[in-house]
Amino acid sequence: MAKYPPPEELIKINYSTPVKSWMDTKTPFKPGNFSYPGKPDILKYLGMPNPRVWSPTDDDWQLPPDWQRLVMEKFRSLLKKYRSFKVFMDICVRCGACADKCHFFIGGGDPKNMPVLRAELLRSIYRGEFSAAAKVLGKLAGARKLEEDVIKEWFLYFYQCTECRRCSLFCPYGIDTAEITMMARELLHEVGCNINWILEPAANCNRTGNHLGIQPHAYKDMMDFLCDDIEDITGKRIRPNVNKKGCEILFITPSGDIFADPGIYTYMGYLILFEHLGLDVTWSTYASEGGNFGLFTSDKMMKKINGKMYNEAKRLGVKWILGGECGHMWRVINQYMSTMNGPADFLETPVSPITGTKFDAASGTKMLHIAEFTADLIKNKKLNLDPSRNDNFISTFHDSCNPARGMGLLEEPRYIMKNVCRQFYEMPENTIREQTFCCGGGAGLNNEEFTETRLRGGLPRGNAVKYVRDRHGVNNLACICAIDRATLPPLCDYWAPGVGVSGVHELVGNAIILDGEKKRTTDLRQNPLPGMEDEEE
């Protein structure tokens, strides 16, 4: 397991530029700055090239004999397929607006984590091969040859980008750096250079419908276990529909939330909300994952994995799909789904059966975000809430990158928070909403071996959390993403100790008063409610 230095060491960041030009500066691979490579059996299962046992610290990466040709052919085909990619390669004027916007640069100081330079790692090859002038002028025009070191550099830095798109927000040309990273990762796949933490979940998802590889009987078992806990806490037995045909709504959420702490409490929150409403909704053990590590792999994989959402909606005969608190799921849905897997003309534009509100913004995909659904319920006074049950929490809200920048979901989670909690404070404005800082583990980098770099990249977020902790006593960081729920607890322990992490619907579940429930003495984590400390004993 990777060891990492304490915060007082990590904070000593060297922002000076290296003596030599970037092309002549090599960065060594060392524990904590890279993720483990894809395992051969996983690559074989996915039908991906060059499965082998290797490590980034090896001198010889065992690339295929004709690796240069493979990379350049793929480069050419991507440029042909994606006009946006070509534009992004050509249009950058190196103004530097993005340079200090990346959390990995802020927390690490490595100039190659400036988004402009990260993209330049690719552009330099693009120029050398696809620009007539630069072919002749070579280095003078910023071109270079495709050598093995370039592949190594790509692997290091394109797996040090979380595709959070904060830099893109500041780019005057709107260059989408996440898409540049996606293209680079596709090129790397051609020669078998990829990471296991992305490919194994993608393989699991392809096989079982979710990243964790949970099979239907296990899914049901875990769900029942969480219903047991709800019964202990509320006295009410919830019997959710699973794989039921003919319901009005299919609900899809990340599998991390049925398995891992603290996501399970958000999962319980959903169950309580649906019970409270008597909602005609079913869960699915096949469409049992909102997330899509295909997004971090390739367009082909993303499309295949995402296809299950519509397939299952069609099989079950629902009218529309409700989606849970997941981050990159909403980038896939909002950005690509309607043309990639759609049009879903067998579905209807989502209408809340409780309030009658028609969600026209979701008419393209027929998929509605649960924060929009719940905010509408609160606005129409359809929820019976006791926000005092969340009085042990002094909360702030972390905008998860993709819902914030990928779909503009900014107000709804805050509106919910302010109605289910009585103590809420915002972090500084250049760290929230569209300008939110990444958790440091998005785009499939939320693995253990990458923790040191995650913590470096987590500095800006951690610093903002520490600010509200010290100023307002904040002890809870709420978020709407399962990767956040996995990555933010260690980040907070490191940069802002004393602050815990929750989902928004965990807090909703605490506040909702179910019909006929018993007097609650604990919250969903089975910690005593305010004033109930004695009854716990």
Place this chain on the structure above:
Amino acid sequence: MATVEYKGKTFEVDEDGFLQKFEDWTLEWVDYVKDSEGIKELTPEHNKVIEFLQDYYKKNGIAPMVRILSKVTGFKLKHIYELFPSGPGKGACKMAGLPKPTGCV
């Protein structure tokens, strides 16, 4: 792939020292992990955790969520950490021969 030699047995392990194949698990493996995890003595409580983890894994193909482990064994999370200092995921699952869970976890 890295291998571990211990008491005449050879185990294939991943980068973090987890068994590559659950089927390779033996009592020697438990001994080996015990030493590397700094566990002084194996007690019936350790065995109870290991047996449940393996039983669950055989039925379900994944490790149980921590709350299920806690409820079934009757050990609070704090006690599981006392038994396995690096925790249920890294210590106990490793000793039981289970792979690491992946995804948004």
